Amino acid sequence: MIDETFIKVADNAPLMLWVTDKNNKFVYFNKNWLSFRGKSMEEEISFDWNTSVYPQDISRVKKKVSRSFEDRKPYKIEYRIKRYDNTFRWIIESGNPQFEEEVGFTGFIGTCMDIHNIKELEKRKTEFITAASHELNTPLTSLTVYLQLMEEYFIHNGPANFKALSLGAMQQLKKITSLINQLLDMNKIHSGYFSYNWSEFPFHDVVTQVVEKFRMLYPERCIKYEAGHDSYIYGDFERLTQVIENLLSNAVKYSAPDTEVVVELREKDSNIILEVSDNGIGIDPAFHNKIFERFFRMPGPKAQTYPGMGMGLYLTRKIIEKHHGKIYVESKRNEFTKFYFKLPLLKTN
Ligand code: ADP
DSSP: OOOHHHHHHHHHSSSEEEEEOTTSOEEEEOHHHHHHHTOOHHHHHTOOHHHHBOGGGHHHHHHHHHHHHHHTOOEEEEEEEEOTTSOEEEEEEEEEEEEETTTEEEEEEEEEEEOHHHHHHHHHHHHHHHHHHHHHHHHHHHHHHHHHHHHHHHHHHSOTTHHHHHHHHHHHHHHHHHHHHHHHHHHHHHTTOOOOOOEEEEHHHHHHHHHHHHHHHOTTSEEEEOOOOOOEEEEOHHHHHHHHHHHHHHHHHTSOTTSEEEEEEEEETTEEEEEEEEOSSOOOGGGTTGGGSTTOOOOSTTGGGSOOOSOHHHHHHHHHHHTTOEEEEEEETTTEEEEEEEEEOOOOO
16 A cells, blocks of 8 residues: 555645554654654654653543554544654544455554644634633523613503513513523533433423424414323423524524424324424535534525524534434425424333
């Protein structure tokens, strides 16, 4: 596999690259890798994990690499490795098994990129969002209390349109509070501090509660839901409320006011399935996976006119997965969108 042409290409590639033989022994590193590591080929061939990889990352990387090697399957992993100046840098590594005609499996090729600066920026962004959200949350809580007090005082002796005005103000405050909470949740999920309160409850209760709330919030919209099953699940009531609210608010947001939004709850093979469908702008199939990514919003002038920050579906998927469930989307541009997820039912003996 390693002939002169390969070496020429590999040494001119902007990536760091290594090759192993079929026994998982390193046989080659390209120029970029060697200069990043500050090693000669002879030194690096006997790569020592314990002195090269960041102590906290060693077992995770070893496990992933050896499993992929045994299964001869590609892998991707981020970890910290020692650079020529003895500092540990984050890299992203893709390992790919190589097969040749007649010989079969010949080993792995790994390509790596230094992503340390990106990671640092990401960390700073996360810290900034958390700090900014907390700072915004405090005056917002006070503002809500002041508004409630004003409401109590003026409701009987204020101007005639006071009730409508204060209702409007309160709704806007709730929107900001919910956006800030979403930002905080995003960071908590990202850094592993998103907490759950587990209990048993009929799933139908969560759905009914959210549907009722949306019928009140959007009295002009037709939101169809036929109550039925009262099967129990084991989960976090608040987090699942958040999930259904996200799906319903998207259905309402991305469809015309005179169209229906349909919520359907079913049971199938010891799972409950919840569907939320609308006949709105739809989602191009090319974006069906992307929409669950952090901060992803559909490109295009039309999609960008809708308010939002691309956090809802990311949080939704994370919460569903924590409940051992799965979420799916089916959609056609300018015709319909259907999000549905399944969650395991509580086993009853
Ligand atoms: P947000 O709506 O705040 O932008 P989400 O994470 O909830 O963020 O959704 C991500 C993107 O997926 C949206 O920006 C939108 O482009 C698309 N999307 C989500 N739900 C729908 C829907 N029901 N109909 C059309 N597009 C949708």
